[in-house]
Amino acid sequence: MKVAVIGLGQRGSNYIRIISLFCKDIEIVAVCDKNKVITDQIAKKYKVEKKFYDEKDFFGAGKLADAIIVATQDRDHIRHCNLAIDNGYDKILVEKPVSPIIEECVALQKRAEEKNISIVVCHVLRYSKYYKKIKEIIQKGIIGDVMTINHTENVGYFHYAHSYVRGNWRDSSVTSPMIMAKCCHDFDLLQWFIDKKCLAVSSFGGLSYFRKENMPKGAADRCIDCKVECPYNAMELYITDPLHKATFLRFSGRILTGKSGSTKEERIEALENGNYGRCVYKSDNNVVDHQIVNMLFEGGVTASHTVTAFSKNFYRRTHVCGTKGEIIGNDLDGKLTVNIFKGKSKTIGTKWIKGLGHIDGDINLIKDWCKLIQGKLEDDKDVTYLSHTIPSHKIVMTAEESRLQGGKVLDID
Ligand SMILES: NC(=O)c1ccc[n+]([C@@H]2O[C@H](COP(=O)([O-])OP(=O)(O)OC[C@H]3O[C@@H](n4cnc5c(N)ncnc54)[C@H](O)[C@@H]3O)[C@@H](O)[C@H]2O)c1
Structure with missing residues (x-):
């Protein structure tokens, strides 16, 4: 099976490396990036037949493969997915966020449904052993019904400065609001774990520290x-x-x-x-350095998500509270503690690779997607299709709207 890739930055090149290592029956046949040096380096390293430095030439060349990976920047995904569909691609893997404009995501989903096109979003965390284990424990009913989840993403002071003060995601008008760029994975997880409709949100936060006056x-x-x-x-x-x-x-x-x-x-x-x-206090950044979102789901289930720049390490902490027990974990060491109220406590290791972020999620996403496009994936119920992403993207953008309105409670939809 042949795959084309547009966007050869950190993510696109990571996926190509994973395919070359783990998916021997997949061939990368065309690559495109507006960075000529990177395109040449990747085409040479992976012996890719066709290379392009301009999206017009890439899409102008027609359908070059059986499937396509879109790993360009946040505001390019919708355009590149639509151009891929125009060219006859019916299997697309697209980076998150699909778009910070929800109407665009919904229109793309409608188009995909009409034309029977498979669009999978790179919500890599769902594919990691650690988060799969949380879902499995919830699904088995071991902790009863989920009532509350408190989830925190500690971005890490150095990672925050790299991406959100000096780097690609520092200006929300060029990319996405920080809560979308960094946390759409977290809302995908919360939606997946709770598996109910989110009804309303309220959010506070701002850019308090990385400012000239500091x-x-x-x-x-x-x-x-x-x-x-x-x-x-x-x-x-x-x-x-x-x-x-x-x-x-x-x-x-x-x-x-x-x-x-x-x-x-x-x-x-x-x-x-x-x-x-550049000095982190004198950049042209405008995205928040901390934000909190409170959510109400059907059945009175509540959840909160905090994202903060102010931590030494980068990791997420999750506390799932059920009617019969709780799960407490952090993906720094990948350990989950399960406390059953009238029973024993158990700590489960999930073989999380310390210090390498969500690399096992990246690898499993690509392996699953490669099986999916070849018709070899046995069970696709947890595949992160675009249709699964839209509800969590809606929560994110409603939360951002709430933050901009000073924390006003806003209904989803
Ligand atoms: N799934 C995840 O966990 C995860 C993690 C980080 C980033 N992301 C998302 O993945 C996407 C890519 O992130 P990245 O870190 O690889 O960024 P990056 O800037 O390293 O890569 C983007 C690449 O796209 C290229 N590009 C931009 N416009 C183009 C165009 N019109 N035609 C061809 N090439 C073009 C750039 O030259 C660059 O090489 C972003 O949307 C980002 O938010 C996802």
């Missing part, structure tokens, strides 16, 4: 010229931090320089001139 006295506009001791020092985060402190930032040379295998000198030059070397 710039330390004597700080420079760029870290490279700065003498102030600071956890956001780009030179340390990207270049000199010792390996034991290594975060994904140490492996982000490509994001800094726009190509793989950059030298230290090239990375330093990128910090001298590019977005990632």
